Amino acid sequence: MHFPGFTIACLSFIASTLAVPHGHMLVKRYMPREGDCSYKKIVRKATTGINADEAEYIMNRQNVTVQVWKDYLERLALDNFDVTKFLEDTSKIPSVGIAISGGGYRAMLTGGGAYKAFDNRFDESKDAKTGGIVQLADYFSGVSGGSWLTTSMASNDFADIETLVRDVFKMPLSIFTPFDTTWENAKYYARMAGEIAAKRWAGFPISLTDFWGRMMSKHLLADDGLHVTFSSIAETNSWKNHAIPYVISVGEGVPNGFKPSALFPTNSTIYEFTVDEMGSWDDNIGSFSSMKYLGTEVDEDGHATGKCVTGLDNAGFVTGTSSAMIGAVIFGKLNMSNIPFVGQYLSNLNMESLMDESNWKLSAFPNVFKGFNKEQNSVAEDKTINMVDGATSGLNLPIWPLMNPNRNVDVIIAVDSSSDINDYPDGTAMVAAYNRSKVDRKNGRRMPKVPDTVTFLNNGLTTKPVFFGCNEPESVLIVYLPNSAYSFDSNINTMNTTTYSNEVTASMVQNGFNVATMGNNKIDENWSVCLGCALIYKGIERLGWEQTETCKSCFGRYCWVGQMNTAMADIPV
Template sequence: MYELLLILQLGVLTLVSAVSPSNNYAPAVVQCPAINNGSFLREASSISDQEKAWVESRQQYTSSALVDYLDRVELTDFDAAEFMQNASSPPNIGLAFSGGGFRAMLNGAGHLAALDNRTENADENALGGILQASNYVSSLSGGAWLMGSLIMQNFTSVQQIVYDDNQIKTWDLSWGHQLFADVQAVALSAALALGQLDKVINYLNSWSFTKGGIAEDLAAKQKAGFNTTITDAWGRLLSRQLFPSKNNYLDSSLWSDIRNYDVFKNHQMPFPLVAALGRKPGTYVYNMNSTIVEFNPFEMGSFDPSVNSFADLKYIGTKVNNGKPVDSCINGYDNSAFIIGTSSSLFNEFLETLVCDSCTGVPSLLKPILKFFLNLLRVKYEDVAEYNPNPFYNSEFSGSTNLSSNDTLYLFDGGLGGEIIPLSPLIVKARKLDAVFAFDSSSGWPDGSALVNAYERQFSDQGKENIFPYVPDQENFLRQNLTARPTFFGCDAKNLTALEKDGVIPPVVLYFANRPFDFLTNTSTFKLEYSDSEKKSMIKNGFDVVSRLNMTLDSEWNACVGCAVIRRSQERDGIEQSDQCKKCFERYCWDGTLLPAEPGYVQPMNFDATGLINSTMTLPIVA
């Protein structure tokens, strides 16, 4: 019965220093700063001067970390220090963590731990140091929960949160700490049937108008003159599990304030990017042509032609006309929980995934009630994150009057357009990435569609700024076992000249698909409760995916990754690969093979240590 109530609740509501000047969740009036040309906007023709300067300073740190990594993995016939000293430009590395609820967050935590030299045994048995050598990290939805939680705790490590600090209550997903309160099905059904949103959200845990309650947070924002939607409640609910309990779960924490964190100012973390999608007013359509909007510590905006603008994130609550303030300036709108919630605001998808005629996640008798309620949310724009005033209102750079002429910008889950891995922020030509690690925890067992969509988007109107290497179709991903083991794409720049844009070649993409080694990690996106054992098993399996089962499947695996991340830099400087790296590429690079279509092909759903199989699954248990 509990599982039924959980599905019912989720079907409704699944819908996560300096502080806001209000010292709570509400934005507040501040003095307007001195700004160039009197506008908070700039054209998206390049990265910002702030980002450029920050990455240049970060590169000194990442270059040193990469030398340490390359020395440790013992590349043959290679002097790492000499290579980096003589490189015309050092490798520019980015990491992308997919969405997928707590499944993606926990798998992603294992992936990240395997890249982090602060993790126990990651140096010896995994890819420890790659995180320290990376300039960028991109995330959405469950991946954004992971990164947001770590960043808001001074970019702490997965090791620290999960294994070292037993007093910390963040990431406690067990019974009693889940997102939704136990409810009476009859009372909830009645509230749904009557479309009483105010009563429905009373079933959220921590929903209260008393001090520290979610209701009080939203009331403060409304009192300050700003609308709220279900995404505000969702973000503050997530903060109960992602942020420490101090200061009411960081209720006044701002995403723009990351720029003031010592760990960011000292360039000891990658540059964080969070992705969301824009929805045109009056429509419910989302696809690969939807506008991708990114948040970083300095700005909010998009390289897509529809927006083609970036705004100073710190002042996005300010009412503007073409970026120029028309009233008092506002600070505090970019609440950290609100931005994380925006990236995972997937309520609009429930009409497709929970209450469609063929969907089986909700009992048939409940579907009409839920469908009525969800449609009501959609009509009232309660199913998305509402950014009002619109930071891009009347932007002279915007190519879409649909998004720039409306006083409100509507955003929602960044993965619903098909790019469940947030690759677009990393593959824009302006950032000139050389290597991108793509971690795929999409629904079920991944089939490569996240990469297929990223590849195809570069040919669309919205993807004109994107560059991405060739990939096969989904059937070939499966039949060639490219989801059962890590695979590199775009290994040779000479084969990618047709994809080059303004002299920028697509990066090498290192793809890691979720697959089981010692735990079935294809849990439902709608699973909200994990025991401590389940949580740690999910994380451990994610570590196994990235480490190739603690290096037991390939003792040279970490060296092969080293070969991939230096590849573009070698090609720029005309350096021949070593024999070791050539052999690595023979093992891990997709060679462009496309098998002929197989009519009636059915994806094998079982795994062995190295591939997809049709026989009974046997998981090698690792101590």
Template structure:
């Protein structure tokens, strides 16, 4: 099934060319929360030369900062996550015990493990197959032997296509997959705003255009990941505005199922890439986004910062402007877009193209756009998810302490296509991990264990011992 057609992707080219040449734009639509008249002129730092009115939920904004450093060393889970899991565990245990007893009444259900679910990359293939797995695990949505395991999960992680699915789950307050299918995905996929005449395209495209222009006007230079994430959000978040103001920190934690510890804790992962690179190296730094923190366990970063304050200009953990922080940079659509961003991969020579996260639909959309007058002979930041570096001048972050920005791409593009990494760290409390691998390792786009093996080999190289033996086999 073809989900997207090319023409509407000219929006991305339009946004970039608009910023290059300067533009005037006006819009007044209460349904999208915008009322503005603004004039933009190009400046080196992409700041707005003249601003009349600036309003919109996608725009990062200033807020006050808590006292002290906004960084912590990666020694154990954060207090916030640890406390959340402690409150989730009894509910997960009760559900897991009920499921186990239903399978076999003789199961011992004392001292139960903390269970996680990892959903791989693989574009829409992985998102939909992952949804099928969750439906089979969810006692609200199926009557199978596996039904009820979902209620016993403590964590759920996704990258790339798995992150798109996870954004739909958490952005809609953990509904059933049947509900998402019937009330959102059917119409959104069959009448995409990216298709000619797609649903609400005439009102959605101007709104997304405004989102991106205003983010740049506020001093945060956009990239291709911004419109990409916003466009996808209209398929995955069931609201009239595509979840324009939905953040991973504040918005998600206020939704009832997460706030009341009734659902698994979400983690989205992405990979670091050097500016100018087309794909991450196999040992690329792995970053994770949770409702509470952003950062990496890897030794060259080994630190975390509150997700809520992503975008804040920090030096050695302190705001450069005393008491001033940034909020709303952690827009859920931008984070999900970052984890599934394959723009840079389309610029790689064919001999180094990706396999595990390969998705012909997305590649078919992106490649013609970049090859039709919008390619980057010298790869620029446009093709990454860009984040102001919260670890700047933080000495332990040896590889990035001098960098002003962090550049992130598809979480599975470094040959580890399953978000296993957070769960094999010494600090993790997860004891059982269910991995839903939808990688495209074979010519027929089936997984064969290559990606999981790559994670095992990398873990062994770094002395991480929590991951069990993965035999090489014949693959």
């Protein structure tokens, strides 16, 4: 895109904005703030289990979901299955998680279609007998593009996908130049410049993700997301009423001094972002910080040493962190001479240095774990924590947090929109999680066995649903839903397409709906029943019941039974 009318006045406007004083209203709304917090406990060790507020939320949510389970199972009308008895002992009701993969807009919209299929607010979803799964699920995790969906949904008070597409996403608008005129786009960048510069003035590190997160906020959050924090999701009515699954976004840590030209470590630290906390279960960190007070300095016991920081958990910054690599690649492709104010903006904030090999920072957080848990914490002496896209090491499905033994999730519905071959998945994300589980048995011991990618391709496991973990009592059951062209060629490349027409957006969402429903049960008229069989599987085990004949038939069709098929695959190009 070229802007021949760009003038010196535009650049002057940007430059002047960089000098906006701290008191400017918009600047203050993005800039983290400090306030009294009376020696508040901010950081804890992971060995204490899941956060107390998370545990309370899940307990209250499970009280809410019993009726949803009843309605869902009665719609399924399983043969020889007593719904009332199944739900009688609420402690035996299965815990369900939904995971939406990375993959930019492709993942967001495909995942959005699956979200619609599982949402009982749509008659067509109830007619497909898949509606209600979102309402009964305990957890909803997203990484990279998947986190765009989960964060937007949660921040907008559990908005359904049609509301998000109509009122929030702004898919036809460019991420980089959302306005029609050069002047309006220049003002847009100038506002961001002031917001981010104020964060630096306040003493906090800035990084490429401040830029990227602010831009994505315009497409994901209400009022451009300036005042929306991740912890403020707890203030929505849906959260207060426990009507929404517990939301988790994922990022990955990189060592200070890491160079992007190096091979990214497959054992990188996995960080979680929830409404309540940010931190990692991994042994090299083993700590969590309050999300609301993220950035607060603590003593060796985890108590605030002075004033508490608030506002650092800006929702755009958090979801931008989860998708930081997408931002870096797209920025790298920009022709700055065609969008001159982008180059000027980066220059004024000294952003180019943060993309330099010797000072590479995609997403920088003040180290909330500095000085804490020194015997275990590998970043205890570092000033900042540097993070990247949560899918960078290959973990493009955010199933790892849901498999954590502390959460006791029984079944995970994993929607995979990875771009492995021709921008469709080939199972790489599942293989990456399995390989990690063999090394990290403490956190990954509930990962079921999966085949290699050659078997995925040879056996057609990338074009239909697959159940992993059947007959593995200690493992979570994973319902794998790979993106495939049911009704639309949904393999749109993330890096080359940053705008979607309304027609393409609708087609992507519809295809995602078909991925989750197998073409509205047209490919397999019993698919919705089979999906239900997967959801109740662990509950039936706990009750000591035998599977119904219908469910046995379903598992015979959809379970991967452990056989490999490693002949040379006919790989599409």
